[in-house]
Amino acid sequence: MRRLLRSKIALALFLMLLVLTFGIVGYKSLSDFTWIEAIYMTIITVTTVGFSEVRPLDPSAKIFTVFLIVTSVFIFGFALSVITEYLLERNSLKVLKKKKVKKRIDNLSDHIVVCGYGRNGMQAAERLKEYKRPFVIIEKDKEVIEHHEEEVLFVEGDANEDDVLIKAGIEKARYLITALPDDAENLFIVLSARQLNKKLFIISRASQVTTQSKLELAGADKVIMPDKIGGDHMASLVVMPDLITFMDKLSMEGxxxxxxxxxxxxxxxxxxxxxxxxxxxxxxxxxxxxxxxxxxxxxxxxxxxxxxxxxxxxxxxxxxxxxxxxxxxxxxxxx
Incomplete structure (x- = not known):
């Protein structure tokens, strides 16, 4: 359907360009107008704004003008209807898609809510997909959502807000992963989520060592520090490279x-x-x-x-x- 509408829009734009070119060339050849005058006459004719002619028209130019007006009315009317149909169809698709996503989320239970679709959130989502575990992503960046909305379930909004967490099904969820880069935001999310679901198992990201105890006090069951894990891993590769390489091979994918x-x-x-x-x-x-x-x-x-x-x-x-x-x-x- 969308492909058909796009082809109609392309046809409408082509016809509009064709009628403008036809009008400009026609006035230039029939009335010996300059290019500027021909463009001016074509524009005021096809738009029917009612401005006066550049100069008096002879009978052949008047007949050409009548033909140009009738032709442009049909073509511009067709273009307007196609563009309107496309916009309405696009908005309808967005509404239907949102309703479909909402219905799928409402039917979930014991799922995972992931806050943030950055580097860590995306890695968590990829692993959850490999395990075929149901999950919902909360993300406030529209561009990120539009780019990945065919792959995962998204709820648009700020995860700090209770309404957004509820839309993601936090009350029926089993796990929460908050992977935002800002520790303060993660802290607020943990506090809100714990109030909404006492049985929720919460895993939070932390950037600062001093934040770890605060997140645990707020209700996080596990606190992960990606930077610390990365540093420990690199140092271990120096101290005991074979053992760490072997542990890396104990992967759950591939x-x-x-x-x-x-x-x-x-x-x-x-x-x-x-x-x-x-x-x-x-x-x-x-x-x-x-x-x-x-x-x-x-x-x-x-x-x-x-x-x-x-x-x-x-x-x-x-x-x-x-x-x-x-x-x-x-x-x-x-x-």
């Missing part, structure tokens, strides 16, 4: 990289009667290796023993190649 997976014990117990890690027997069935266990109280156990008793709310951290992780997911219908 077809040829090793993967880590977090799995809840309940996903296993629905299909397998297991009381310990030994009972799961994941190494033989899938090739995956359990390298960690998270107790229901949040305590982490690295390299747990095979006879470790599993608890219903616990989780296991599994290491495996992509095909092994896929086999695990298919066998136990995880994810």
């Amino acid at each position: 077809e040829h990289t090793t993967n880590l997976e977090e799995v809840e014990i309940e996903d296993f117990t629905q299909l397998v009667d297991c009381k310990s890690i030994r009972d799961l027997d994941l190494r033989r069935q899938t090739g995956c290796t359990i390298i960690g266990y998270i107790e229901p109280n949040g305590n982490y156990i690295i390299n747990p023993e095979a006879d470790l008793e599993l608890q219903p709310k616990g989780k296991v951290i599994v290491l495996g190649r992509p095909e092994q992780i896929r086999k695990l997911n298919e066998m136990f219908q995880i994810g």
